[in-house]
Amino acid sequence: xxxxxxxxxxxxxxxxxxxxxxxxxxxxxxxxxxxxxxxxxxxxxxxxxxxxxxxxxxxxxxxxxxxxxxxxxxxxxxxxxxxxxxxxxxxxxxxxxxxxxxxxxxxxxxxxxxxxxxxxxxxxxxxxxxxxxxxxxxxxxxxxxxxxxxxxxxxxxxxxxxxxxxxxxxxxxxxxxxxxxxxxxxxxxxxxxxxxxxxxxxxxxxxxxxxxxxxxxxxxxxxxxxxxxxxxxxxxxxxxxxxxxxxxxxxxxxxxxxxxxxxxxxxxxxxxxxxx
Amino acid sequence: xxxxxxxxxxxxxxxxxxxxxxxxxxxxxxxxxxxxxxxxxxxxxxxxxxxxxxxxxxxxxxxxxxxxxxxxxxxxxxxxxxxxxxxxxxxxxxxxxxxxxxxxxxxxxxxxxxxxxxxxxxxxxxxxxxxxxxxxxxxxxxxxxxxxxxxxxxxxxxxxxxxxxxxxxxxxxxxxxxxxxxxxxxxxxxxxxxxxxxxxxxxxxxxxxxxxxxxx
Amino acid sequence: xxxxxxxxxxxxxxxxxxxxxxxxxxxxxxxxxxxxxxxxxxxxxxxxxxxxxxxxxxxxxxxxxxxxxxxxxxxxxxxxxxxxxxxxxxxxxxxxxxxxxxxxxxxxxxxxxxxxxxxxxxxxxxxxxxxxxxxxxxxxxxxxxxxxxxxxxxxxxxxxxxxxxxxxxxxxxxxxxxxxxxxxxxxxxxxxxxxxxxxxxxxxxxxxxxxxxxxx
Numbered sequence: 001x002x003x004x005x006x007x008x009x010x011x012x013x014x015x016x017x018x019x020x021x022x023x024x025x026x027x028x029x030x031x032x033x034x035x036x037x038x039x040x041x042x043x044x045x046x047x048x049x050x051x052x053x054x055x056x057x058x059x060x061x062x063x064x065x066x067x068x069x070x071x072x073x074x075x076x077x078x079x080x081x082x083x084x085x086x087x088x089x090x091x092x093x094x095x096x097x098x099x100x101x102x103x104x105x106x107x108x109x110x111x112x113x114x115x116x117x118x119x120x121x122x123x124x125x126x127x128x129x130x131x132x133x134x135x136x137x138x139x140x141x142x143x144x145x146x147x148x149x150x151x152x153x154x155x156x157x158x159x160x161x162x163x164x165x166x167x168x169x170x171x172x173x174x175x176x177x178x179x180x181x182x183x184x185x186x187x188x189x190x191x192x193x194x195x196x197x198x199x200x201x202x203x204x205x206x207x208x209x210x211x212x213x214x215x216x217x218x219x220x221x222x223x224x225x226x227x228x229x230x231x232x233x234x235x236x237x238x239x240x241x242x243x244x245x246x247x248x249x250x251x252x253x254x255x256x257x258x259x260x261x262x263x264x265x266x267x268x269x270x271x272x273x274x275x276x
Numbered sequence: 277x278x279x280x281x282x283x284x285x286x287x288x289x290x291x292x293x294x295x296x297x298x299x300x301x302x303x304x305x306x307x308x309x310x311x312x313x314x315x316x317x318x319x320x321x322x323x324x325x326x327x328x329x330x331x332x333x334x335x336x337x338x339x340x341x342x343x344x345x346x347x348x349x350x351x352x353x354x355x356x357x358x359x360x361x362x363x364x365x366x367x368x369x370x371x372x373x374x375x376x377x378x379x380x381x382x383x384x385x386x387x388x389x390x391x392x393x394x395x396x397x398x399x400x401x402x403x404x405x406x407x408x409x410x411x412x413x414x415x416x417x418x419x420x421x422x423x424x425x426x427x428x429x430x431x432x433x434x435x436x437x438x439x440x441x442x443x444x445x446x447x448x449x450x451x452x453x454x455x456x457x458x459x460x461x462x463x464x465x466x467x468x469x470x471x472x473x474x475x476x477x478x479x480x481x482x483x484x485x486x487x488x489x490x491x492x
Numbered sequence: 493x494x495x496x497x498x499x500x501x502x503x504x505x506x507x508x509x510x511x512x513x514x515x516x517x518x519x520x521x522x523x524x525x526x527x528x529x530x531x532x533x534x535x536x537x538x539x540x541x542x543x544x545x546x547x548x549x550x551x552x553x554x555x556x557x558x559x560x561x562x563x564x565x566x567x568x569x570x571x572x573x574x575x576x577x578x579x580x581x582x583x584x585x586x587x588x589x590x591x592x593x594x595x596x597x598x599x600x601x602x603x604x605x606x607x608x609x610x611x612x613x614x615x616x617x618x619x620x621x622x623x624x625x626x627x628x629x630x631x632x633x634x635x636x637x638x639x640x641x642x643x644x645x646x647x648x649x650x651x652x653x654x655x656x657x658x659x660x661x662x663x664x665x666x667x668x669x670x671x672x673x674x675x676x677x678x679x680x681x682x683x684x685x686x687x688x689x690x691x692x693x694x695x696x697x698x699x700x701x702x703x704x705x706x707x708x
């Protein structure tokens with residue numbers, strides 16, 4: 001049973017408090033416990049603890065704890081505990097501790113007090129308990145008031161609109177490390193075959209392949225030699241040459257020679273269909 | 277004042293108003309003046325000063341004067357909310373109502389609110405029962421309470437306090453706007469006196485559960 | 493049609509519109525027609541039929557025609573949303589954390605960087621999984637890769653290469669400032685020596701069209 005349900009049940013039940021319904025009293029139940037046993041279980045479960053129960057008993061008696069015999073309160077309290085046990089409710093240790101405390105107070109009240117000096121030292125054993133009860137009651141009331149304050153999503157509603165039509169901010173460029181890590185992941189996954197797959201070609205060759213393709217974008221023949229940039233020195237020429245070979249092998253270049261011994265020309269190869 | 281065409285001024289004001297509207301409806305929290313200014317800084321003719329922003333906010337509020345929502349200002353900034361007279365309709369549209377908070381949770385919350393910073397053991401002393409871990413977890417997950425430190429006693433227990441979210445959710449600006457804690461009540465009184473002593477806020481019917489009729 | 497005074501009808505329609513407005517702004521999910529009807533059932537003159545609800549929704553949508561938000565219908569029902577043209581302003585006010593680049597995207601980008609010019613099929617062979625069109629679109633939109641030509645094989649697939657922007661964003665001057673593949677392979681080989689015994693995961697990549705380069 002949820003707490004909410006308990007709360008729901010609590011109110012009608014209290015209205016019936018003084019009525020006897022199905023009134024078969026149980027065992028040693030005190031004479032004023034006129035609650036049907038089924039409802040009693042709900043009723044007792046609704047107490048938040050021994051202080052709550054004790055507070056209820058005292059308020060119900062409408063008596064000053066200082067002026068009533070503690071014995072009476074103790075008797076009633078113990079009766080409730082017995083009922084709880086009879087109903088096989090899970091009896092929290094706190095209830096039993098409270099019962100013990102009440103019994104202790106009762107016993108101390110019975111002891112004759114030595115006259116004179118000791119009177120000031122020894123406080124009335126009921127005082128500490130009363131302070132605790134009073135303190136608890138303040139917060140019990142405060143809790144109810146907090147619950148009464150209009151609360152967001154129960155009584156008060158904010159107005160908002162969905163953001164899903166809004167464009168998300170673009171992801172930042174990857175860090176070099178992220179890129180490397182991703183590639184290492186691919187290589188690792190590809191395991192042995194990766195050695196054949198991703199060959200250790202110099203990146204400069206791959207880059208030059210891209211640049212040559214970009215240069216040849218317009219599909220006009222250019223002088224092959226013009227692709228070999230002499231100003232980059234020998235390594236540059238070699239890189240460009242390898243790039244041209246790679247592209248040719250991939251079927252991406254087309255060769256031509258306008259005249260015998262004329263300059264060797266090269267252009268991007270296009271499918272025949274696209275032409276005309 | 278810069279010399280702008282009247283038409284341009286009108287268009288600009290209208291644009292500022294719409295930007296504010298977009299930002300306020302998109303946000304899930306109150307939006308600070310600083311953030312509103314940042315949003316408006318994207319406007320072509322240059323971002324507004326505080327004064328112009330306030331004027332645009334007023335215009336926006338006026339636009340919703342006869343609608344079901346209102347522009348409100350809270351501690352954190354501005355936000356739109358549904359006018360309270362439509363609360364019942366909003367609740368009616370919700371297939372499941374939010375669950376009631378248990379008394380145990382509310383009492384724990386009240387003790388933290390009024391006694392903060394407070395340890396779990398101190399809460400348990402006041403309530404006279406153990407505080408379940410579930411309750412502390414619920415309060416923490418709702419972001420109503422958090423641990424603000426540790427008490428320098430053996431075990432260094434956490435010290436709990438309420439959060440800004442707690443105040444926001446209750447529509448309070450400051451902690452001392454909570455209803456004041458009652459003075460200690462004498463444990464002797466008549467039910468009628470009891471009722472008189474309580475402030476009107478707590479006049480809900482549930483108060484009834486405290487005092488059964490004396491004549492039982 | 494029931495015989496109501498015109499004024500009453502007008503007032504009723506207005507009230508329905510406001511109720512819908514309240515409910516739709518309070519909700520964090522689309523609100524179903526059923527729930528909207530439930531909210532409207534509280535109206536004095538009796539809850540509306542579906543037809544009247546639709547009319548009220550239309551009125552409400554019209555009211556926001558020139559505002560920064562719009563009433564939209566989606567699968568679950570109706571909801572308000574901020575118009576996309578205010579994306580930048582909302583971002584400026586409350587920056588969202590940008591999404592992280594996915595692993596799949598990073599891998600694709602890395603392969604293009606090291607194997608350019610390269611076709612999508614070749615990337616898929618190396619990764620062992622299909623490359624989504626979304627990834628290629630994102631990479632192209634960010635101007636990190638572009639098509640530099642077409643491979644003269646059936647279908648004439650595009651050849652992808654990285655751009656100057658890609659190098660700039662990575663803070664590189666030239667592509668060969670990327671760590672050489674051989675270094676990376678060492679990284680891979682060291683921990684995966686035991687894994688060599690395992691059957692290659694990317695078995696479909698073995699049909700590799702690419703032969704090893706002449707120089708290796």
